[in-house]
Amino acid sequence: MAVRLLSVGVSDLCIGKPALRSLSVSSSTVADALSALKRLNESYISVWSCDHSARKRKAAAADIDDDHQDSAACRCIGKVCMVDIISFLCKEENLLNPESALQAPVSVLLPEASVVVRHLEPSASLLEAVDLLLGGVQNLVIPLPAGTKLQPKPSLKSTFHNDSEYCWLTQEDLIRYFLNCIGLLSPTPNQPINSLNIVDDAGIFAIQYDEPAAFAIPLIAQSHINQTSVALVDEEGRLVGDISPFSFNSCDETVAAAMVTLSAGNLMAYMDCGRPPKDLVRLVKQRLEEKSMVGFLELMEDDLEISSGSCPDSSSSDDESSTGSAQSVRSRGYSTRVVHRSEAILCHPWSSLMAVIMQALARRVSYVWVVEEDCTLVGIVTFTGMLRVIRDRLRSMAKAENPNFCPVWIQA
Numbered sequence: 001m002a003v004r005l006l007s008v009g010v011s012d013l014c015i016g017k018p019a020l021r022s023l024s025v026s027s028s029t030v031a032d033a034l035s036a037l038k039r040l041n042e043s044y045i046s047v048w049s050c051d052h053s054a055r056k057r058k059a060a061a062a063d064i065d066d067d068h069q070d071s072a073a074c075r076c077i078g079k080v081c082m083v084d085i086i087s088f089l090c091k092e093e094n095l096l097n098p099e100s101a102l103q104a105p106v107s108v109l110l111p112e113a114s115v116v117v118r119h120l121e122p123s124a125s126l127l128e129a130v131d132l133l134l135g136g137v138q139n140l141v142i143p144l145p146a147g148t149k150l151q152p153k154p155s156l157k158s159t160f161h162n163d164s165e166y167c168w169l170t171q172e173d174l175i176r177y178f179l180n181c182i183g184l185l186s187p188t189p190n191q192p193i194n195s196l197n198i199v200d201d202a203g204i205f206a207i208q209y210d211e212p213a214a215f216a217i218p219l220i221a222q223s224h225i226n227q228t229s230v231a232l233v234d235e236e237g238r239l240v241g242d243i244s245p246f247s248f249n250s251c252d253e254t255v256a257a258a259m260v261t262l263s264a265g266n267l268m269a270y271m272d273c274g275r276p277p278k279d280l281v282r283l284v285k286q287r288l289e290e291k292s293m294v295g296f297l298e299l300m301e302d303d304l305e306i307s308s309g310s311c312p313d314s315s316s317s318d319d320e321s322s323t324g325s326a327q328s329v330r331s332r333g334y335s336t337r338v339v340h341r342s343e344a345i346l347c348h349p350w351s352s353l354m355a356v357i358m359q360a361l362a363r364r365v366s367y368v369w370v371v372e373e374d375c376t377l378v379g380i381v382t383f384t385g386m387l388r389v390i391r392d393r394l395r396s397m398a399k400a401e402n403p404n405f406c407p408v409w410i411q412a
Contacts, residue, residue, distance in 0.1 A: 001184060002397035010129050010169060011122035011145055013177055017167035019144060023106055024051040025077060030088065030109060031102040033080045034253060043249050044081045044139070046117075046168070047106060048161060050074040074161035076117050076141045078110040083248040085109065087221050089256040090214075098253070098295045116225075117141055117168070130174060130391050134384060138227065139168040171227070171366060171383040175357060178390050182354065188393045193356055194349035198385030199370050201378060206231040209240050213259045213267035216243055227366045227384070231344070231377055232264050238375040241268045242344040246365050257296040261287035272343075346371050349378065353389065356381055 021040050023032055025047050036045045050073060088094065088109055094101035116138040120129065122145065129140055143164040182189050193199055205219040209232045219230045220243060229244040243264065248255065251271055258270045261284050270276045270284075281300070288297045347356050347368045356368050366383040 001401070002394045003402050005181065005184070006125065006127040006394055006398055008126045009122060010120060010124050010126060010140070010142055013126075013129075013169055013173055014122065014142055014144055014167050017144065017169075019165035020046045020076070020141075020167060022046045022048045022076075022161070023080070025049060025105075025107050025110070026051045028106040029102065030085060030104050030106055033106050033109065034082075034085050034102065037080070037082055037085075037249075038252070043246075044079045046076050046141070046166075047078045047080060047110060048074055049077050050161065076119065076161075076166065078114055079117055079139055080106060080109050081224075081245075081249065082251060083220065083224050083245040085253060086248055086251070086256045086259070087217065087224075089253060090217050090259055095256075095260060095293055096295055098256070098299055102253075111225075126174070126177075127391070129169060130387060133171050133174065134388055134391070139170055141166050141168050171387055172361070172364070175383055175386060175390075176361060179357065179361070184397075185390060185393050188389060189354040189357075190352050192350045193347070193353055193370070193381055196353060196385075196389050198353075198381055198389055199349060199379040200382065200385065203228070204231060204377065204380055205229070206233050206377065207264050208232070209234055209263070209265040211264050213243075213262050213264045216264055216267075217259060220245060226382075228380060228382060229344075229365070229367055229369075231369065231380075232268060233377055237377055239344055239346065239369055239371050239377045240375075241265070242369065243268055243271075244365060247271050254296070254300050257288055257293070257300060258284050260293075261291070344369050346375070347381065348372070353386065357386055360386075 021036060021042060023036060023045055026049075028047070033045055033047075036042070088104075089098055089101055091101075115136055118132055118137045118140055120132065120140045120142050122142055132140060143162075144167050178185075188196070203226065205223050205228065207216050207219065207230065216230050223230050224245040229242045229246075231239055232241040232243065234240055248271075255267075255271060258267055258276070258280070262270060262280065266280055266283075270280045276284075285297060285300060288294075288300070345359055345363050345365060345368050347359060347370055349370055349372075351370075359368050360366065360383065368381050369377065370379040370381055371377055
């Protein structure tokens, strides 16, 4: 059974997956990416080497149907999410003129020599996919089998590349797939995580609750690469919350102003609501004035004028247009996006692997903090660790079933 499971083609996991929405690296700006993320309510938007908008304009002028006429050079070269944009706006050279920063090419958001995305043939085995994801790849780009994708809204039409539509698979997708056959892995799912050697106590990013949130900016960028989070702790090392890259998906670009003006604890409260608390908004604006950051002040003023409704003070508790201008993206901020609560997800060293997997999947994050009974932070468990345990268990079972079983190793 384990041999058969590891030999399953990744195309089986693509059934029902939505087609990727895409941007062109040659013609898109940071504002285009921001607009697409908000308009499509996506966590990520894929970035491709080809430019379909220019080709479609030429085809329209020539009265040619160009929907499926793509160059073989089409490659997904990266992905962009809200934390990429906010981290970019927090750079010193962009803080004084965010409007200009939003008009920068989208390529500035892509890391050099990035391996976070990787194309994979639909005939590849599940084991190949697991090995790639454990080797540093975050998203596997796979052609969708004809007739199996979920149909998008007509106004949010996806783009064909190489005469195909694509989806991507992540560690979460594979964890969910293995969850369907978790009984096969017994007794591993019922074992405590500290007995499986997956509690990472060395790769923790943490700052104290009352430190400036600006100290967390490089940590947030690194935790985004590692698919983890930044812990907020008190003076005694107890976990009081976290700032997760996932939580930025419920924010708009003005949270960059909060990151450079508030404490880490106040930033967590600022992000922990459908709209920022009024008292913290006033504090951010006051400190922006003190720092002469007029550009962000104007962004915040425009955002408040366009959007309505707000959370109470913290002491008490779709536009379908494809335009990517800075002005157009402001109308789709906090109020139109799914809210992510900043309450940290916790487990204990004696928690079972199954319980930890269920916690992470329920909150749609790739990690769970590990604490002692008094909430002292001792480590973190990630999808990477969980997936490695599952892979190793299946490999040992496959060897027992078939001594000639030879796992496929590939370079990430």
